[in-house]
Amino acid sequence: MFSLLIADDEALEREGLELMIRHILPDTFIFLHAENGRKAIQITEEQRPDFIFMDIKMPGIQGLEAVRQISAKFPSIKIVMITAHDYFSYAKEGLALGVRDYLLKPARREEVLDVLKLLIAEKEEEKRLRNEQLELQEKLSQLVPLAENELSLMLMLESVQEMELSQLAGLLNLRWYKGYAAVLSFARHSKKEWEDFQLVKREIYEAVKHFTKPNLSCLAGPIVGHQMALFIPLPPGRPGYSQRVISLDWGERIRGFVEERFQISLSVGIGSVREGWDGMSRSYREAVRVCSDDNELLSVRHYDDITQSSGQTIISLDDEKKLLDALLRHNKQETAERFGSLYTILEETESSSFATLRGEVIGLLLFLCRGIQSSDGAELITSLSALEDSETLRTRAMSWLDSFIDGLKEEREQSRSHVMQRALLYIDKKYKEDISMEQSAEYVNLSPHYFSKLFKQHAGETFIDYVTRLRINEAKRLIMEERLSLKEICYEVGYKDPNYFSRVFKKATSMTPSEYRQHIERQSPC
Template identity: 30%
Template sequence: MIKLLIADDEYLVIESIKFIIEKHVPDVQIVGTAASGREVIEKAFDLKPDVIFMDIRMPGINGIDAIRQIKNTHSDIIFVIITAYEYFNYAKDAVNLGVYEYLLKPINKQRLVETIQNISDILSVKREAIQREILLKEKIDKIIPHMEGQFVYSQLFNGRVIRGIEFYEEIFSMKLQHGYVMMAMVDDFESDIKEENLKNSLYQQSFYDFFSLELKNLYPCLIGPPLLDRIVAYMPVNQDIDAYEARNMSMDIATKLMERIHRNTKIRYKIGIGRIYDIEYFSKSCNEAYTAASVSESDGVTHFEDIVFHLEKVDTYPINKEKDLIDRLLTGNISEVLEVFEEIFWWLSTHYKDDIDKIKSKLLELLIMLKRAIPYEIEESSIAEQSYFTDILKIHQVNALKTSYMNYLKNVSSRIEDLRKRELSGLIAKSIKYINENYHRNISLDDAAKEVNMSYHYFSKFFKDSVGKNFVDYLTERRIEKSKEILKDGSVSIKEVCYKIGYSDPNYFSKIFKKITGITPTEYRANALSQEVIG
């Protein structure tokens, strides 16, 4: 069925066209008529016809201008011009606007019928093409998620250099050459009750579904299939984006994602984010995301660069118990370190039984892994002394070997914790120094975060945990303390004091000052000056 709108200011012309169509042309519905340019524009918007018969000369907006305006919003409508005159200039405009036919009044019945039939053929072909396109899109929409999963899965476990990356970029409609990995890791849950485990599995699957749906709504990305307790997303980024900006953007996305997921699931999880690399180094970013998630608090987001120690070499090892040991060791969690080592040692003693030399060999391999994973500063502090290799070789009892190795791990963990405290202390000292030197400027949390190379999300929590108050409160108190010193100089106006400590609004300064001290700057100055006189 073709929907037709007729626009002409002559009643008899409209009735003539209607009569011919109703008598000689089936499958055409005349959805409306219009007698002016403005009216046809409005009805085209409301009725959405397939075809419009348009008179050139109408009151107000002429037919050509009406076609031009309608084309701006409904480019697929077919236009047929009807007119009593052959206007050459109008004919040229009509051709430029893609008008299908140009009919002269009085309308010839045979010409009108042929025109409608030809338009019907055109619309049929167009509709068939649209149907084929819809069917093709449905098929592609079913295939693409599988290709997406295979793409991410392949990068996770094969790590091969991708050939024909342009093909995948076209398939997924996004640039893939550069990006980072975001990984969500679900907290372990084990129960002796079968129903509880089943319920948790359903919750876990629901979480993965929400994660995929909400993340794709927030950012164009590729998401792999769930892998036991985790799900991996590849987040493409522009090559020219600033690394610091990209880091904060990734934290924003993850934070918004968690807010949305919390509304739909109660399962406990954490999100880790790796750094940006070329696609060839996908696994490097993936292992960084895993490390970040491993050290993150439950229901938290951690970027790899926000970990105090940048574990440049951890990513070369498989994700297994050995890697768990390294992760927990480098975060200073000694109780978890010993728990993981218990599992490793149990496996060694079970599989190699009384072959203590084989157990020693495996433990020495693990020791080498630990040495390589420990940041350079700690190696220099002689944590993994060469003499310990000799000590292991001298032990001849399995239990003594286990005890010795556990003592070694405790020693490593203790030294890492000491270094962590020193480094954290240095970072907070650097932050406070920055505030003290720049309080008079319009500085922000983001400025201070950049100074110590942290994302503002992580720095905000880090600063509050270390100082006991948030950044804004600390900066405000520092400014007020400095203002008290300046107020004792009666030659400096209140407005000047305001500007000297970093505020631009004297009224706001007075309000904050009173909130903290209980009195206005003017009252404080009067008290301070009177005490000097008395003194």
């Protein structure tokens, strides 16, 4: 039901209008009455009616003034003015205040019914739209955690695709320019400690989110293995060194919160401040590198502190790119040699901390994962995070590199096979026309030189030999049918010169077309 306030200084007018409406729309309204503008305002504030029928001329606060005050506070209430005179000035002012319609006294039954039907239809449409909006908000509220997890994983696994990332960031209303990553590494020194962590992992995840998000406005990633990542925006105007001190302080707060509440040891690694989403991925790698769960000196470590104290970064970006280049060239020997050299450097640099060495290797392989557009990052983290000795880590990492190269080779072969299948289908369709290798290469979007080499590798013969074989086989079939003359067959299979066709045919079959026809006729039992 709807509520309708009738405001009129004449009781008979109010009661007559109510009686009329009850008769034409029974069981539709709850009626409220006001004898003046002041009372109309008070009832509206207390009862919030859906509709108001307001008389313009009333003692005390006039109808238009009451409309002005009500509309200012409750713009969704639909108001209809009632007047005994058709005053244009009143109408103009009422429209400016948002009055929905006018009724002239004495209001006729049909006019009242039309106005009420219109108001009810509008109210129901507004209600429908509001319900749709609430349903959409509910769906979005369910999607937001999924989008946050997806965006975090993209940054963690370095699979930053600008289009997808922008869509996810837009859904989460994130407009970050600079930021850094922090990695929480939960202790797993013993089997029992690891089992205890698994039991409360979900609870820890939710607790950390509720502790950090209101204070840091951060993006919380899922727990992968024994680590959880936070991506934190940098407030504008804050210098780098000051931010480093603050981030370390927050690292200590988070560590204290987790250890006090769950009695689980925690170490925190913090990456340097970087620009853009790509920079956030690199900051995450830095945080993984310095996140040690068995470091005797510090439980909260900042990448900039580690690099400043050692005087240099552990592995240069140039070294990483050379390793990636060898990987992309599918050179297993060079890949193994370059990785081996880097692993030796890491072992010597982090000889006192296997956890840090493991973090360095995971970070390096994540960089390679992104470079080859692999989706194995999550499995890689889980696989290498479970290892506890250097030799197994080296062996497993090398195994991952081999699988990367094998995957790249297989992907290349599948891609080549797909391209050549398209090319062969095109040639089979067009060989009776004046087709060229250049046209076929353009059709599959390859350069003629590369297409020529790829075609011979795949088909086992050159492009010309393949097209010639198709044409000669078709010519032999048409000759056997005996429907067309040899000249017609020449044109039918794609040749423009019968003499040239005859020479090509003889080269392929050791007979001219006419000799081949005679040979076929001699073999015929008829």
